[in-house]
Amino acid sequence: xxxxxxxxxxxxxxxxxxxxxxxxxxxxxxxxxxxxxxxxxxxxxxxxxxxxxxxxxxxxxxxxxxxxxxxxxxxxxxxxxxxxxxxxxxxxxxxxxxxxxxxxxxxxxxxxxxxxxxxxxxxxxxxxxxxxxxxxxxxxxxxxxxxxxxxxxxxxxxxxxxxxxxxxxxxxxxxxxxxxxxxxxxxxxxxxxxxxxxxxxxxxxxxxxxxxxxxxxxxxxxxxxxxxxxxxxxxxxxxxxxxxxxxxxxxxxxxxxxxxxxxxxxxxxxxxxxxxxxxxxxxxxxxxxxxxxxxxxxxxxxxxxxxxxxxxxxx
Amino acid sequence: xxxxxxxxxxxxxxxxxxxxxxxxxxxxxxxxxxxxxxxxxxxxxxxxxxxxxxxxxxxxxxxxxxxxxxxxxxxxxxxxxxxxxxxxxxxxxxxxxxxxxxxxxxxxxxxxxxxxxxxxxxxxxxxxxxxxxxxxxxxxxxxxxxxxxxx
Numbered sequence: 524x525x526x527x528x529x530x531x532x533x534x535x536x537x538x539x540x541x542x543x544x545x546x547x548x549x550x551x552x553x554x555x556x557x558x559x560x561x562x563x564x565x566x567x568x569x570x571x572x573x574x575x576x577x578x579x580x581x582x583x584x585x586x587x588x589x590x591x592x593x594x595x596x597x598x599x600x601x602x603x604x605x606x607x608x609x610x611x612x613x614x615x616x617x618x619x620x621x622x623x624x625x626x627x628x629x630x631x632x633x634x635x636x637x638x639x640x641x642x643x644x645x646x647x648x649x650x651x652x653x654x655x656x657x658x659x660x661x662x663x664x665x666x667x668x669x670x671x672x673x674x675x676x677x678x679x680x681x682x683x684x685x686x687x688x689x690x691x692x693x694x695x696x697x698x699x700x701x702x703x704x705x706x707x708x709x710x711x712x713x714x715x716x717x718x719x720x721x722x723x724x725x726x727x728x729x730x731x732x733x734x735x736x737x738x739x740x741x742x743x744x745x746x747x748x749x750x751x752x753x754x755x756x757x758x759x760x761x762x763x764x765x766x767x768x769x770x771x772x773x774x775x776x777x778x779x780x781x782x783x784x785x786x787x788x789x790x791x792x793x794x795x796x797x798x799x800x801x802x803x804x805x806x807x808x809x810x811x812x813x814x815x816x817x818x819x820x821x822x823x824x825x826x827x828x829x830x831x832x833x834x835x836x837x838x
Numbered sequence: 839x840x841x842x843x844x845x846x847x848x849x850x851x852x853x854x855x856x857x858x859x860x861x862x863x864x865x866x867x868x869x870x871x872x873x874x875x876x877x878x879x880x881x882x883x884x885x886x887x888x889x890x891x892x893x894x895x896x897x898x899x900x901x902x903x904x905x906x907x908x909x910x911x912x913x914x915x916x917x918x919x920x921x922x923x924x925x926x927x928x929x930x931x932x933x934x935x936x937x938x939x940x941x942x943x944x945x946x947x948x949x950x951x952x953x954x955x956x957x958x959x960x961x962x963x964x965x966x967x968x969x970x971x972x973x974x975x976x977x978x979x980x981x982x983x984x985x986x987x988x989x
Contacts, residue, residue: 807955808958808961809961811960812961816960822972
């Protein structure tokens with residue numbers, strides 16, 4: 524014992540101890556990596572979104588008016604992703620305590636409001652206003668065809684249509700169909716299954732068709748070129764799928780991820796989606812104003828002249 | 839005031855009183871229903887929603903004063919009712935005009951408005967009192983006549 528202590532004090536470690544420590548470190552790193560695979564629902568280290576104002580989606584469900592905010596959808600998405608993560612960790616034989624700790628750490632501060640969810644929410648909001656105008660749609664009358672196989676977008680649409688598991692207060696259900704740009708129909712909308720289709724994605728995946736079932740009217744929402752930064756899809760693949768990204772590339776992807784999310788939360792429809800025209804600003808009625816102003820000036824002038832004449836007469 | 843002038847005053851202020859009464863009823867409905875704008879007529883109460891019901895009451899009173907003044911119009915007490923009604927219009931319309939003048943000078947983000955913005959702030963729609971204002975000025979003629987008669 525004395526020998527060992529003296530060795531440690533002198534800073535010389537036996538080769539065996541070094542090897543064991545390295546092995547332990549490598550094993551720990553590997554096990555950590557297995558349970559910190561980033562979940563697509565959120566971006567670890569991403570900044571909170573800026574202040575934004577998005578009106579809720581208002582629908583009726585069996586006669587009851589329901590207001591769906593992006594925060595409601597974000598919370599739902601967050602919970603679903605936690606559930607998915609929990610199942611994944613259970614399969615890795617983690618204890619409940621360990622699972623709770625990992626989830627708490629990984630989802631700390633996550634709002635669930637990611638680019639995909641924000642896109643789907645905005646697309647639904649736009650489509651509903653285009654197809655129903657001032658009317659409030661019945662949940663059962665809404666149908667979405669989505670080309671975006673990500674949990675964020677899918678769970679947002681599942682929440683609106685009431686087709687997802689655990690959506691609160693669902694009395695009637697709308698319809699959600701996933702048909703990818705290559706024509707593949709995905710019927711299993713579980714996160715595990717969606718992961719298979721999230722490998723190669725491009726601008727054509729940022730597309731949702733909204734249908735008013737009672738009339739058959741459709742409205743297609745397609746994200747404009749330029750909304751998604753250049754190189755976003757390649758970076759995403761490297762960071763999320765291949766996991767070969769360098770720390771700089773991960774940081775670059777995080778910045779782009781935030782920019783896309785913030786764009787969907789703050790920019791107007793005509794800047795985000797194809798075929799939406801910027802509303803013309805009402806031209807101010809300068810002529811009408813000028814006429815009134817002239818009458819006012821002439822009237823006041825006459826009043827002044829009249830009162831002066833009266834004063835002169837009085838004197 | 840001769841008979842012809844009295845007759846003209848009676849007809850004129852009957853019509854003006856009826857119009858004021860109609861505007862008052864319209865403003866009352868507007869204040870109950872949250873206000874509305876119809877063409878160049880503004881009963882939205884956008885600038886001051888709390889004043890909209892008061893405007894309705896004032897207009898109804900104006901209508902009643904004018905209508906009650908037409909019988910024996912040349913009599914000074916009756917004429918005073920019409921003068922009172924006109925003054926009520928002048929106060930409310932004067933306030934509306936003053937609001938426009940005050941808001942037309944400063945710009946949205948600058949100290950002073952542009953010429954276009956300045957002129958546009960005088961554009962329609964206008965509140966009913968502003969439409970009644972020029973017609974209510976006719977009472978000045980009768981005041982002058984009364985003054986002449988006194989002399």
